[in-house]
Amino acid sequence: MNDRVRHRWVAIALLVFLALALVGCGGAQTTTPTEAAATQLPTATEPAETEAETTLTVFAAASLTDAFGEIATAFSAANPGVSVAFNFAGSNQLATQIGEGAPADVFASANRKQMDAAIETGRIDADAPQVFVTNRLVVVVPADNPAGIVELTDLAQPDTVVVLAAEEVPAGQYALEFLGKASDAVGFGSTFGDDVLANVVSYEENVRSVLNKVALGEADAGIVYTSDAISEPGVTTIEIPEELNVLAEYPIAALNDSAFGEEAAAFVAFVLGPEGQDTLARYGFGAPSGQ
Amino acid sequence: MSWLGSTGAGRRARDRRPPRHRPEAWWALALPLLLFLVLPLLALLFYSTPAELRVNLARPEVRQAIGLSLRTSAWATLAAVLLGLPVAYLLARREFRGRLLLDNLIDLPIVLPPAVAGLALLLVFGRRGWLGAPLDDLGVRVTFTQVAVVIAQTFIAVSLFIRAATIGFAAVEPELEDAAAIDGAGPGQVFWRISLPLARRGVLSGVALAWARALGEFGATIIFAGNFPGRTQTMPLAIYLGFELELGVAVVLSVILIGCSFVVLLLIKLILGRGDSDD
Numbered sequence: 001m002n003d004r005v006r007h008r009w010v011a012i013a014l015l016v017f018l019a020l021a022l023v024g025c026g027g028a029q030t031t032t033p034t035e036a037a038a039t040q041l042p043t044a045t046e047p048a049e050t051e052a053e054t055t056l057t058v059f060a061a062a063s064l065t066d067a068f069g070e071i072a073t074a075f076s077a078a079n080p081g082v083s084v085a086f087n088f089a090g091s092n093q094l095a096t097q098i099g100e101g102a103p104a105d106v107f108a109s110a111n112r113k114q115m116d117a118a119i120e121t122g123r124i125d126a127d128a129p130q131v132f133v134t135n136r137l138v139v140v141v142p143a144d145n146p147a148g149i150v151e152l153t154d155l156a157q158p159d160t161v162v163v164l165a166a167e168e169v170p171a172g173q174y175a176l177e178f179l180g181k182a183s184d185a186v187g188f189g190s191t192f193g194d195d196v197l198a199n200v201v202s203y204e205e206n207v208r209s210v211l212n213k214v215a216l217g218e219a220d221a222g223i224v225y226t227s228d229a230i231s232e233p234g235v236t237t238i239e240i241p242e243e244l245n246v247l248a249e250y251p252i253a254a255l256n257d258s259a260f261g262e263e264a265a266a267f268v269a270f271v272l273g274p275e276g277q278d279t280l281a282r283y284g285f286g287a288p289s290g291q
Numbered sequence: 292m293s294w295l296g297s298t299g300a301g302r303r304a305r306d307r308r309p310p311r312h313r314p315e316a317w318w319a320l321a322l323p324l325l326l327f328l329v330l331p332l333l334a335l336l337f338y339s340t341p342a343e344l345r346v347n348l349a350r351p352e353v354r355q356a357i358g359l360s361l362r363t364s365a366w367a368t369l370a371a372v373l374l375g376l377p378v379a380y381l382l383a384r385r386e387f388r389g390r391l392l393l394d395n396l397i398d399l400p401i402v403l404p405p406a407v408a409g410l411a412l413l414l415v416f417g418r419r420g421w422l423g424a425p426l427d428d429l430g431v432r433v434t435f436t437q438v439a440v441v442i443a444q445t446f447i448a449v450s451l452f453i454r455a456a457t458i459g460f461a462a463v464e465p466e467l468e469d470a471a472a473i474d475g476a477g478p479g480q481v482f483w484r485i486s487l488p489l490a491r492r493g494v495l496s497g498v499a500l501a502w503a504r505a506l507g508e509f510g511a512t513i514i515f516a517g518n519f520p521g522r523t524q525t526m527p528l529a530i531y532l533g534f535e536l537e538l539g540v541a542v543v544l545s546v547i548l549i550g551c552s553f554v555v556l557l558l559i560k561l562i563l564g565r566g567d568s569d570d
Contacts, residue, residue, distance in 0.1 A: 092327050161435075166518060168532045201435035202517025205532060209514070217419045 024139040059094040061110035067283035105258040127249035134286035147220035156195035163219040169209035174246040175223040230284035309470035349544035356529040367444035383460030408516025439516035444505035452497035459493015499559035
């Protein structure tokens with residue numbers, strides 16, 4: 001008897017909790033139902049109170065998360081009535097989603113290959129993409145540097161724990177390119193690349209998790225983008241010289257089926273303009289002309 | 292999730308039989324869910340031709356992933372059973388202070404995002420972790436090894452085993468254990484000869500659930516054990532990375548993963564279906 005009464009109260013409490021959660025979610029977000037349904041889309045930077053008339057949907061490479069968040073705030077301030085919602089993910093996932101017809105107004109890719117894939121879907125004009133930023137590789141080690149790595153050749157020392165990005169993602173391909181170039185260069189030795197690869201314990205699924213493994217001290221060294229390293233206080237960097245480095249170019253383009261063509265073009269222009277470029281530089285990206 | 296419920300409720304419901312409903316109406320109502328579950332599986336199955344499936348299946352990295360997955364998930368299941376049995380028995384048999392808290396704790400890994408579990412394991416077993424740091428001083432590294440894969444899978448899967456086994460033990464009449472004890476059986480004998488055999492339905496379904504969950508584990512593994520083909524790259528990891536590069540590999544592994552899980556769950560259900568009166 002007592003039990004039954006207690007169960008009823010617990011059930012009521014649970015239902016009230018769920019109901020509050022449902023209502024709470026509905027009230028807090030000002031996004032459209034489709035955006036709310038795709039829970040992975042961070043609704044990001046729109047201030048909750050302003051009644052935005054237009055919401056631009058920007059698909060952007062994960063490495064742009066911090067910089068683009070700041071750019072969006074400045075863009076919305078300069079363009080009252082326009083807010084920006086982001087979908088940050090790996091460029092290849094974004095290109096796939098665009099191919100599947102996901103609603104998007106702007107696409108910023110971490111490499112040319114995925115932009116080309118998006119062009120092939122017909123939703124981006126072939127002459128639309130513009131390189132808006134560049135990125136380079138850098139070696140990161142934990143701040144306390146347990147393996148005592150001070151120069152690039154130390155990466156080949158036996159028993160050094162190295163993590164790289166998987167070759168399936170651009171950063172991993174670039175890292176392999178660097179190792180290849182270094183093996184042919186003076187001062188490294190022809191087995192440098194193989195020796196480093198023998199030290200690799202994990203090919204991480206994205207470049208951010210390479211950075212995290214190093215920052216946590218799980219790995220003695222990793223290879224990431226300069227823009228990743230700059231945001232992480234737990235690591236110190238070892239520069240890779242210009243001639244061995246790889247230049248990653250990020251293209252951006254508005255989609256040709258965007259309902260807000262004018263605003264989308266304005267956002268692209270804003271990223272390419274001085275304010276956008278300043279912000280990106282502060283987050284460790286290189287200017288497009290710096291080749 | 293019937294294994295979360297109590298066994299008594301089901302039996303009571305069967306006793307007072309409801310008036311007969313028209314079965315067609317129930318089938319019509321069940322159809323949306325059936326389609327919802329079956330259509331994605333069919334889409335996956337028919338994505339590639341059988342020839343493509345065979346070619347991808349022959350690739351060494353695919354075979355490596357399959358072998359590694361079967362091996363690690365088997366070890367994880369064994370660990371879950373050995374570590375979980377005493378807890379399940381305690382939960383089923385004893386009233387003690389903090390029982391509700393223990394019960395709740397056991398449920399946590401079921402609802403925890405696996406990535407959180409992976410991070411937490413890193414903070415314990417990682418090179419700077421609570422246990423990992425002393426181990427590292429002894430020259431033992433856990434992260435990025437096959438042991439790490441097994442640890443991650445065990446952490447995620449053990450709850451499912453304990454849940455099901457607890458229900459199994461709870462259904463064993465305590466009088467039977469008492470009778471055996473009176474007849475001179477020691478506590479160990481009572482457990483192995485009476486309690487465990489009588490609880491086998493619950494225990495076995497726990498084994499199946501834990502194994503299937505370990506086989507599908509992704510988030511904790513990739514964070515805690517990393518991704519290295521042949522060493523820590525299990526099927527779910529290869530599927531995820533295959534999605535980045537080669538959809539064909541991802542699809543063939545997905546089909547195998549689903550096939551494995553389906554067959555094992557079915558086998559266990561067939562074994563369970565034989566003998567006892569329930570179900």
